[in-house]
Amino acid sequence: MEQVIFFAPIAVYLAAVVGVTLTMRSLPEDGEYFFAAKRLSALQAFLSVVSSETSVATTVAFPAVGMKSGFVLVWLLLGYIAGRTIVALFYLRALYDSSRLTIYQTMSGNHRLLESAYLLAKYISGGARFFIGGFALQQLLGGSTIMWILVVAVCVAAYSLTGGLRAVVVMDQIQSALLVGTGIFLCITLVRQVPPGAFEMPAFFDWNPAQYTFSPILFLGGVVLSIGSHGADQDLLLRILSTKDFRSAQRSLILSGFGASLLIGLFLMVGYLLRYTGEAGLAEKSPLADFITRSHSPLLAGVFLVLLAAAAMSSLDSTIHSTGAVWKSLTGSTRAGRYWSALSLFIMIGFALIFMSVEKRHPDFLALCMGSMNYVNGGLIGIFTVFTFWPARLTRGGVAAGLAAGFTATTICEWAFGLPLPWTYTVLISSTSSLLACLSLSLGGRRATARTAA
Numbered sequence: 001m002e003q004v005i006f007f008a009p010i011a012v013y014l015a016a017v018v019g020v021t022l023t024m025r026s027l028p029e030d031g032e033y034f035f036a037a038k039r040l041s042a043l044q045a046f047l048s049v050v051s052s053e054t055s056v057a058t059t060v061a062f063p064a065v066g067m068k069s070g071f072v073l074v075w076l077l078l079g080y081i082a083g084r085t086i087v088a089l090f091y092l093r094a095l096y097d098s099s100r101l102t103i104y105q106t107m108s109g110n111h112r113l114l115e116s117a118y119l120l121a122k123y124i125s126g127g128a129r130f131f132i133g134g135f136a137l138q139q140l141l142g143g144s145t146i147m148w149i150l151v152v153a154v155c156v157a158a159y160s161l162t163g164g165l166r167a168v169v170v171m172d173q174i175q176s177a178l179l180v181g182t183g184i185f186l187c188i189t190l191v192r193q194v195p196p197g198a199f200e201m202p203a204f205f206d207w208n209p210a211q212y213t214f215s216p217i218l219f220l221g222g223v224v225l226s227i228g229s230h231g232a233d234q235d236l237l238l239r240i241l242s243t244k245d246f247r248s249a250q251r252s253l254i255l256s257g258f259g260a261s262l263l264i265g266l267f268l269m270v271g272y273l274l275r276y277t278g279e280a281g282l283a284e285k286s287p288l289a290d291f292i293t294r295s296h297s298p299l300l301a302g303v304f305l306v307l308l309a310a311a312a313m314s315s316l317d318s319t320i321h322s323t324g325a326v327w328k329s330l331t332g333s334t335r336a337g338r339y340w341s342a343l344s345l346f347i348m349i350g351f352a353l354i355f356m357s358v359e360k361r362h363p364d365f366l367a368l369c370m371g372s373m374n375y376v377n378g379g380l381i382g383i384f385t386v387f388t389f390w391p392a393r394l395t396r397g398g399v400a401a402g403l404a405a406g407f408t409a410t411t412i413c414e415w416a417f418g419l420p421l422p423w424t425y426t427v428l429i430s431s432t433s434s435l436l437a438c439l440s441l442s443l444g445g446r447r448a449t450a451r452t453a454a
Helices: 001-022 040-053 056-069 074-096 101-108 111-141 144-189 215-229 234-241 246-274 288-295 298-329 338-361 365-389 396-415 423-453
Strands: none
Touching: 001 365, 040 144, 040 234, 040 246, 040 298, 040 365, 056 111, 056 288, 056 298, 074 101, 074 215, 074 234, 074 246, 074 338, 074 365, 101 111, 101 144, 101 234, 101 298, 101 365, 111 144, 111 234, 111 298, 111 338, 111 365, 111 396, 144 234, 144 246, 144 298, 144 338, 215 234, 215 246, 215 365, 215 423, 234 246, 234 298, 246 288, 288 298, 298 338, 365 396, 365 423, 396 423
16 A cells, blocks of 8 residues: 555656647647747746746755755845846847747857857756756665666656647646645645744844855845846746747746745745754755655655656756757757757766766755856856847857856866855856956957958
8 A cells, every 4th residue: 555655646647747748749840849839828938937947956955955054045036036037127028039949049140159058058057957856766766866867868758859848838837736736745744743842933144155155145146047047048938938929928037036936945944844853864965855765654755756756857858948949050950859859868868977976076966056057157148148238249259258258267166176166156257257258359359340341
């Protein structure tokens, strides 16, 4: 009976995956496969964005931070809301009005350089999240991390390569409901295990500038990170750009900041409650998975298994879909988009395996995820800002300089010292370096062109 209870939730979820695979079919045309013919409502786009971004990092990394530091990450969440509002008001219009396959074609005639950089950035950050999903499943079910990485990849391939963005969005809506429902279920379960009078008010501020949770820098880091993730990232923007009209796009983008913040806050609470359950020696990087493994509750373990599977799949299906579009643009190919998404899936598996060794340098999985994003995202944030506010100044030299500056700054922050700098500092340093380098060479290029013309 315990085995039946344990496997019942995952069986229901896998039945949903099979149902979507069998019923959702996409035409091979780019507008249909990649953009769902621009027929998504604001609600569909909102749920899909929140599901994709609050992936396995939410279910594994944020409870660890909540157990250790309380609610100090509230400043990151406020930064998310502010950053997405800035993108919706100032950055989004030029991208939404474009009919091109990738946002990088819209941003610059030198889009291949930007697209190559984006692919590298996405495989680094997506590979880290994919690895964490396999790690958490291994912790809960045993076996090997590699095996679970492959299992998740096969499930994602089944529906995303056949149904295109429509299938991805339908699964994202299911996954959103699972994330919220499981988070609430976990909170209720943990509250019952906290002894009377043991609970204390959590911390909301951190004034230690040596930590990535230093409140002022955490807020600024959240703002800048959102400009990169929701303004210069093909992945999450695919849903926004596939809405019926621009107002729907703006609403879904702004609301996603509030939705993601509420969901992350829910799992921070899960982590904070773990502190008072009396369970000693929980794994610092994944305390929730460790707690559930020790609980010997088949229902709790089964629900958490579904949560992990849904979160890992939501992150992966989104990544291979967006990178598939970029690969097609980069190569100028006439092959169907699903071919390039399949190629991207194999590359993602490779990067997830790489992170099996890299993760040991980072104190927790949140630092691993956020730090891995900065190598190229910092450069894209700087370039995207120049494109938005000074589009006439964006030159090929400026694009190259911005990417090089962001990558170099992140590499120094991550590897020049005994331990990586706090990722909140790294994202500010890398994006600022990119912005200044991009503007400097773009201005220099314009002046040189003017002198030549004279």
